Amino acid sequence: MKFCLKEEIQYWWPVSVSTPHPSRPGSFETSTLEMQFRALNEDEIRDFAAKSAKLPPDEREKGQHDLMLSAILGWRGVVDESGQEIPFSTTSLHQAFRSAAFRAGVYAAYHRSISGQDA
Numbered sequence: 001m002k003f004c005l006k007e008e009i010q011y012w013w014p015v016s017v018s019t020p021h022p023s024r025p026g027s028f029e030t031s032t033l034e035m036q037f038r039a040l041n042e043d044e045i046r047d048f049a050a051k052s053a054k055l056p057p058d059e060r061e062k063g064q065h066d067l068m069l070s071a072i073l074g075w076r077g078v079v080d081e082s083g084q085e086i087p088f089s090t091t092s093l094h095q096a097f098r099s100a101a102f103r104a105g106v107y108a109a110y111h112r113s114i115s116g117q118d119a
Contacts, residue, residue, distance in 0.1 A: 013109050013110070034076040037072060039114055052064075
C-alpha cells in the first residue's frame with residue numbers, strides 16, 4: 001500500500017481504562033471504549049508548547065490537557081451507571097477527563113496509535 005499524504009488523519013482506536021476493583025482489594029477492573037482521534041501535527045504541538053510556556057503556572061496547569069482534548073473527536077461505548085449510552089460532547093469529555101484512570105487510558109492509547117504500536 002502506498003503512503004497517502006493527508007491534511008488530517010482521523011481514526012477510531014480502542015482505549016482500555018483500568019480502575020481499582022470495587023470488591024477485590026489490590027486488583028483492577030478493565031473497561032474498554034473506542035475513541036475517535038485525529039493525529040496532531042508538529043505545528044499544533046509546537047504552538048501549544050509555545051503558548052503554554054508564556055502562561056502563569058496556575059493557568060498552564062488548568063490547560064495541561066487541552067492539546068490532548070483537541071485530538072479527540074468522538075467516542076463509542078461510554079455508558080453511565082445505569083448502562084445508558086452517553087453521547088460524546090465537549091462537556092462529557094471534560095467530565096470524563098477528571099478521572100485519572102480515564103486520562104491514563106486515553107493518553108496510552110493515543111501514544112500507541114501515533115507510534116505505530118498495535119492496540
